Amino acid sequence: MASENIYILGIESSCDDTAASVICNGHVLSNVIANQKIHEEYGGVVPELASRAHQQNIVPVVDQALKKAQITKEDIHAIAFTRGPGLMGSLLVGTSFAKSLAFGLNIPLIEVNHMQAHILAHFINEESYSKPPFPFLAMTISGGHTQIVKVSDYFDMEVIGETIDDAVGEAYDKSGKILGLGYPAGPEIDKRAQLGNPKAFKFTKPKIEGLNFSFSGLKTAILYFIQNETKNNPNFIEENINDICASIQYTIIGILIDKLKLAAKQTSIKHIAIGGGVSANSGIRQALKNGEQKFGWTTYVPKFEYTTDNAAMIAIVGYLKYLNKDFSKSEVTASARLKI
Ligand code: KG4
Ligand code: ZN
Numbered sequence: 001m002a003s004e005n006i007y008i009l010g011i012e013s014s015c016d017d018t019a020a021s022v023i024c025n026g027h028v029l030s031n032v033i034a035n036q037k038i039h040e041e042y043g044g045v046v047p048e049l050a051s052r053a054h055q056q057n058i059v060p061v062v063d064q065a066l067k068k069a070q071i072t073k074e075d076i077h078a079i080a081f082t083r084g085p086g087l088m089g090s091l092l093v094g095t096s097f098a099k100s101l102a103f104g105l106n107i108p109l110i111e112v113n114h115m116q117a118h119i120l121a122h123f124i125n126e127e128s129y130s131k132p133p134f135p136f137l138a139m140t141i142s143g144g145h146t147q148i149v150k151v152s153d154y155f156d157m158e159v160i161g162e163t164i165d166d167a168v169g170e171a172y173d174k175s176g177k178i179l180g181l182g183y184p185a186g187p188e189i190d191k192r193a194q195l196g197n198p199k200a201f202k203f204t205k206p207k208i209e210g211l212n213f214s215f216s217g218l219k220t221a222i223l224y225f226i227q228n229e230t231k232n233n234p235n236f237i238e239e240n241i242n243d244i245c246a247s248i249q250y251t252i253i254g255i256l257i258d259k260l261k262l263a264a265k266q267t268s269i270k271h272i273a274i275g276g277g278v279s280a281n282s283g284i285r286q287a288l289k290n291g292e293q294k295f296g297w298t299t300y301v302p303k304f305e306y307t308t309d310n311a312a313m314i315a316i317v318g319y320l321k322y323l324n325k326d327f328s329k330s331e332v333t334a335s336a337r338l339k340i
Pocket of ligand 1: 015141142143144145168169170172173184185186190276277278279280281282307308309
């Protein structure tokens with residue numbers, strides 16, 4: 001007997017991307033994202049503008065996700081939405097939309113933790129991408145978070161290290177601001193880093209014990225370095241931009257890999273996955289590949305479109321919870337500081 005096709009609609013609205021995706025039995029049928037350009041002119045996400053843009057985008061984005069998947073809303077088995085963590089005003093738009101649609105269609109509603117979703121994105125069915133076996137270590141590196149998580153099962157996760165101040169994506173974005181680059185600066189620093197000399201300038205790594213991270217000192221070191229150099233040469237940034245980006249990227253990746261090495265040693269786990277916006281970075285991808293040779297790791301890097309915020313990762317968690325019949329009550333509310 002052929003098994004039934006289970007369609008899950010995922011909705012993501014935790015920060016500045018409004019996204020919707022339909023997956024069928026773990027395969028992505030559509031993955032639609034509306035980026036909010038409005039924040040570029042402010043050099044960072046403005047929460048009030050983000051929630052207003054979500055309100056404008058959510059209906060067309062969901063509509064497009066259904067059309068691209070070639071299904072109607074009556075075909076959906078359940079609706080998964082990001083409950084948190086994230087910006088409260090942004091989360092509320094996705095949460096209330098998901099609740100009303102599930103109520104209207106009389107189908108289950110499934111809450112999803114955004115940080116779990118960055119990790120479980122590895123379980124989206126994709127040809128030529130293998131899924132990590134349990135237990136594995138996941139390093140989630142994004143604009144809001146930097147964590148190392150021991151993943152013993154889909155929903156058995158333990159945070160074993162995290163940033164005590166800025167997230168790694170913030171380190172990229174704030175460095176970019178100092179250098180006069182646009183927002184978010186991560187992708188541009190990455191592009192320029194590939195053209196520069198990573199050892200041109202040296203920035204000291206923070207000395208934080210154990211598996212926690214700190215990035216705020218690096219940002220300050222970069223600021224003082226640039227202030228100092230531009231005093232002598234006002235064109236310093238323009239003349240050295242690729243080398244500066246390469247040196248920043250080299251330092252950041254060094255910090256991430258050092259902690260991963262320690263985590264792998266402490267837990268004796270050699271299956272290592274990354275997730276979150278910064279896992280799109282070419283340098284960290286290469287460093288992980290090198291780790292396979294150097295440290296005997298098996299590494300898992302998500303497909304590019306499932307690294308930055310997206311709704312396919314929300315839908316896959318929805319599917320895994322659907323199989324467990326792990327549904328949310330209709331009273332569920334958004335939670336800005338939701339923990340793994
Ligand atoms: O996961 P994400 O889309 O949103 C959050 O949940 O924060 O991550 C966004 C972050 C931004 O800080 C952005 O600069 C960074 O990911 N990012 C990158 C790259 N692509 C995105 N950082 C470094 N290199 C990249 N290629
Ligand atoms: Zn994210």
